[in-house]
Amino acid sequence: xxxxxxxxxxxxxxxxxxxxxxxxxxxxxxxxxxxxxxxxxxxxxxxxxxxxxxxxxxxxxxxxxxxxxxxxxxxxxxxxxxxxxxxxxxxxxxxxxxxxxxxxxxxxxxxxxxxxxxxxxxxxxxxxxxxxxxxxxxxxxxxxxxxxxxxxxxxxxxxxxxxxxxxxxxxxxxxxxxxxxxxxxxxxxxxxxxxxxxxxxxxxxxxxxxxxxxxxxxxxxxxxxxxxxxxxxxxxxxxxxxxxxxxxxxxxxxxxxxxxxxxxxxxxxxxxxxxxxxxxxxxxxxxxxxxxxxxxxxxxxxxxxxxxxxxxxxxxxxxxxxxxxxxxxxxxxxxxxxxxxxxxxxxxxxxxxxxxxxxxxxxxxxxxxxxxxxxxxxxxxxxxxxxxxxxxxxxxxxxxxxxxxxxxxxxxxxxxxxxxxxxxxxxxxxxxxxxxxxxxxxxxxxxxxxxxxxxxxxxxxxxxxxxxxxxxxxxxxxxxxxxxxxxxxxxxxxxxxxxxxxxxxxxxxxxxxxxxxxxxxxxxxxxxxxxxxx
Ligand code: PHE
Numbered sequence: 115x116x117x118x119x120x121x122x123x124x125x126x127x128x129x130x131x132x133x134x135x136x137x138x139x140x141x142x143x144x145x146x147x148x149x150x151x152x153x154x155x156x157x158x159x160x161x162x163x164x165x166x167x168x169x170x171x172x173x174x175x176x177x178x179x180x181x182x183x184x185x186x187x188x189x190x191x192x193x194x195x196x197x198x199x200x201x202x203x204x205x206x207x208x209x210x211x212x213x214x215x216x217x218x219x220x221x222x223x224x225x226x227x228x229x230x231x232x233x234x235x236x237x238x239x240x241x242x243x244x245x246x247x248x249x250x251x252x253x254x255x256x257x258x259x260x261x262x263x264x265x266x267x268x269x270x271x272x273x274x275x276x277x278x279x280x281x282x283x284x285x286x287x288x289x290x291x292x293x294x295x296x297x298x299x300x301x302x303x304x305x306x307x308x309x310x311x312x313x314x315x316x317x318x319x320x321x322x323x324x325x326x327x328x329x330x331x332x333x334x335x336x337x338x339x340x341x342x343x344x345x346x347x348x349x350x351x352x353x354x355x356x357x358x359x360x361x362x363x364x365x366x367x368x369x370x371x372x373x374x375x376x377x378x379x380x381x382x383x384x385x386x387x388x389x390x391x392x393x394x395x396x397x398x399x400x401x402x403x404x405x406x407x408x409x410x411x412x413x414x415x416x417x418x419x420x421x422x423x424x425x426x427x428x429x430x431x432x433x434x435x436x437x438x439x440x441x442x443x444x445x446x447x448x449x450x451x452x453x454x455x456x457x458x459x460x461x462x463x464x465x466x467x468x469x470x471x472x473x474x475x476x477x478x479x480x481x482x483x484x485x486x487x488x489x490x491x492x493x494x495x496x497x498x499x500x501x502x503x504x505x506x507x508x509x510x511x512x513x514x515x516x517x518x519x520x521x522x523x524x525x526x527x528x529x530x531x532x533x534x535x536x537x538x539x540x541x542x543x544x545x546x547x548x549x550x551x552x553x554x555x556x557x558x559x560x561x562x563x564x565x566x567x568x569x570x571x572x573x574x575x576x577x578x579x580x581x582x583x584x585x586x587x588x589x590x591x592x593x594x595x596x597x598x599x600x601x602x603x604x605x606x607x608x609x610x611x612x613x614x615x616x617x618x619x620x621x622x623x624x625x626x627x628x629x630x631x632x633x634x635x636x637x638x639x640x641x642x643x644x645x646x647x648x
């Protein structure tokens with residue numbers, strides 16, 4: 115039996131069997147170049163008369179829409195994508211010199227980054243366990259490099275304290291907490307019943323974890339003679355690193371326990387322990403949009419750019435009618451299809467006239483979106499590398515700018531670089547998003563220069579994005595409360611007649627490119643099963 119025949123037969127069965135079989139076939143699970151190269155397969159038992167291939171109208175040429183079109187194409191469907199912008203990729207977007215963006219009610223902004231420099235206003239990092247994202251990169255030859263999500267040399271700045279290196283903050287926090295626990299165990303101050311052996315084992319672990327002294331104290335020593343594991347973790351002061359001759363290096367002094375606790379240390383220090391944020395993470399070489407462009411090269415002919423969806427209608431024969439507006443010509447027209455995959459963010463879909471079932475329409479209105487903002491600061495000189503020895507990674511602060519991302523490419527290059535000067539969420543992002551472009555820059559500088567006094571002298575230019583004000587996005591990603599997840603999520607994931615909603619918002623991978631891909635996979639399978647049954 116040929117692969118083609120197999121797919122045809124499987125399509126007839128539908129349901130879980132089809133899903134299993136298609137996954138076994140590498141279809142969708144691991145995108146297969148081999149299959150794509152084959153003649154398109156005509157799906158069995160479709161509604162379209164006269165052996166015509168079923169037509170799928172896809173709203174939005176972001177990663178979800180494009181990957182759905184790509185996979186449906188392999189299965190023999192005819193797809194047409196409608197994209198309001200003049201570019202594909204949606205949030206998978208890279209800004210380079212000359213690129214423009216106008217926010218809702220805001221002035222037009224033109225990026226003035228130098229050649230070879232960019233910022234990723236949206237997605238920027240890929241966890242190693244996002245297998246579909248990485249499989250597409252492999253299939254399309256999108257070159258990857260490491261995204262440094264954790265850099266112990268980056269700064270940590272909280273109120274009332276001078277900036278410290280992340281490694282210093284972490285060593286002190288761990289050191290004192292381990293010390294406390296070790297002492298409590300020694301004094302039998304813990305409630306739990308433990309044997310003497312258990313206690314010794316725990317103390318040994320704590321001693322090792324933080325490098326506690328034999329008397330169970332956290333004492334990193336600036337004195338080379340008392341050098342211990344705690345010293346080793348906390349590290350050397352950068353002005354006096356180990357070198358030749360009479361330069362053994364100077365270990366930095368620990369902060370005291372009270373200071374560490376009062377400063378609320380640790381607020382950001384658990385970030386990289388999240389499953390999604392643990393190294394190794396990746397980024398495409400040259401910008402995140404290399405992924406979008408790879409899809410665009412494959413399905414771009416079927417994308418109608420500058421085409422806004424105005425109406426989504428169900429016809430009496432169970433198919434779909436759209437009214438779309440050509441933004442360049444100012445004209446509207448109707449388009450017909452057997453199915454529709456709608457990947458518009460719910461924040462945008464809300465305002466499109468559509469024949470959704472009342473409960474679907476209601477659910478679409480109820481899911482809120484996160485306010486998210488980033489600013490790219492193009493500096494003339496890579497002072498964070500040259501002066502501070504920070505190569506990639508993230509500095510954290512309790513100021514509302516929240517974090518700085520250093521570029522993970524072009525290390526020690528001569529022409530400066532682009533730092534993400536804030537990456538904020540929720541109310542902070544909302545407030546900064548309301549500022550003018552100049553005010554946003556001033557805000558980023560004012561807070562950022564507390565970590566890097568070089569800021570003001572070295573700034574060349576900036577570009578900022580407030581996702582809640584970006585047309586056709588109106589938010590960073592969907593925010594799911596537990597109640598909404600149980601009451602609304604199942605409704606939105608159910609096809610509404612011939613209309614299938616899809617996107618990161620309909621997954622457990624919200625705010626990740628992986629969400630777009632997984633949603634596309636799920637919807638393609640579900641649509642294919644329905645088509646086989648029809
Ligand atoms: N994926 C995005 C990021 O890494 C947004 C996100 C943050 C999503 C945290 C989920 C959790 O920043």
